[in-house]
Amino acid sequence: MAGNNGAQNKTAAHIFISPSGSTKKTGRAICSMLEERGYTVREFNLAKYRGREKEVYEAIGASSLLVVGSPVYAGSALSPVTAFLNKMPTANKKPALAYVTYGTVSKGDSLFQLAGALDRKGFKVLGLAAVVAEHSMMFKSGNPLGKGRPGESDNGEIKSWVDSISSSLESTGGKSMDYSVARQRQLFGKVMQATAFRPEFQGFIFPPVSFREESCDSCGACIEVCPSGRLDNLPRINKSVKCLHCYQCVKVCGESAMSAPVRLMQPVLHALARISRGSSEPVTTCYR
Numbered sequence: 001m002a003g004n005n006g007a008q009n010k011t012a013a014h015i016f017i018s019p020s021g022s023t024k025k026t027g028r029a030i031c032s033m034l035e036e037r038g039y040t041v042r043e044f045n046l047a048k049y050r051g052r053e054k055e056v057y058e059a060i061g062a063s064s065l066l067v068v069g070s071p072v073y074a075g076s077a078l079s080p081v082t083a084f085l086n087k088m089p090t091a092n093k094k095p096a097l098a099y100v101t102y103g104t105v106s107k108g109d110s111l112f113q114l115a116g117a118l119d120r121k122g123f124k125v126l127g128l129a130a131v132v133a134e135h136s137m138m139f140k141s142g143n144p145l146g147k148g149r150p151g152e153s154d155n156g157e158i159k160s161w162v163d164s165i166s167s168s169l170e171s172t173g174g175k176s177m178d179y180s181v182a183r184q185r186q187l188f189g190k191v192m193q194a195t196a197f198r199p200e201f202q203g204f205i206f207p208p209v210s211f212r213e214e215s216c217d218s219c220g221a222c223i224e225v226c227p228s229g230r231l232d233n234l235p236r237i238n239k240s241v242k243c244l245h246c247y248q249c250v251k252v253c254g255e256s257a258m259s260a261p262v263r264l265m266q267p268v269l270h271a272l273a274r275i276s277r278g279s280s281e282p283v284t285t286c287y288r
């Protein structure tokens, strides 16, 4: 991968996945703040670049800044994002920012994971942001966790964060920030990581999606929104591709051919969020 072109080349590559749109919206807010500071930004939704990762790696190589975004699922960054980072060619102290969006339950170690992956690839991590968003599993609820977020207060936090790091974005050399600050420290989050969020238990907390072929009118809406490619050959489901449990297929299916009992999880998620943050309002937290 090409070295850091630093101050003379103000181009940023923004890579993200955003099944229900909050991560994309947050990333756009960050990128428009970078554009105001003279950056040209190229955006790559990794769900649309499956099989074309080389193109994205080349664009990252040609940019002077990398911005990475992911939703939090089960206290972790989404696996296609971490897999993409783990396969990325190494960089030479190229500055990088990472952000996650989460639905007020727990951000877990998601940011720490992204920062670690970037650092191990030779990027210089300069800033991290955990942004509060509407909980994407609660689209069937009139009162979803994080309703209306990210909102004005979140954007204010993000703006101060970008302001405070913008001068260091163009500096060459140096090393990553101490990203251990983004580690899961709350006892509740640690307990969740050690129990319900473990991969072998996720099947219990994230109900599987069922497909009823006889109800399917082949409109293709679910194929369009599926971030993993599992539905690409519908009515045959690509079982070799892991379902991320984003439930976007359930959300868009007008014929109920795709279904999952997500409503059952709503009270559980509300209870978990209450335990996690007590009576305080969830806040967007930025690190630099």
Ligand SMILES: Cc1cc2nc3c(=O)[nH]c(=O)nc-3n(C[C@H](O)[C@H](O)[C@H](O)COP(=O)(O)O)c2cc1C
Pocket (backbone or CB within 6 Å): 017, 018, 019, 020, 021, 022, 023, 024, 070, 071, 072, 073, 074, 075, 076, 101, 102, 103, 104, 105, 106, 107, 108, 133, 134, 135, 136, 137, 206, 244, 245, 246, 247
């Ligand atoms: C399967 C699944 C797991 C989730 N796990 C968490 C979690 O561990 N903690 C949390 O606060 N929010 C969790 N969320 C909510 C998402 O992190 C949040 O809504 C995020 O903003 C979604 O991003 P997107 O709109 O870009 O898809 C989860 C959502 C889904 C669908």
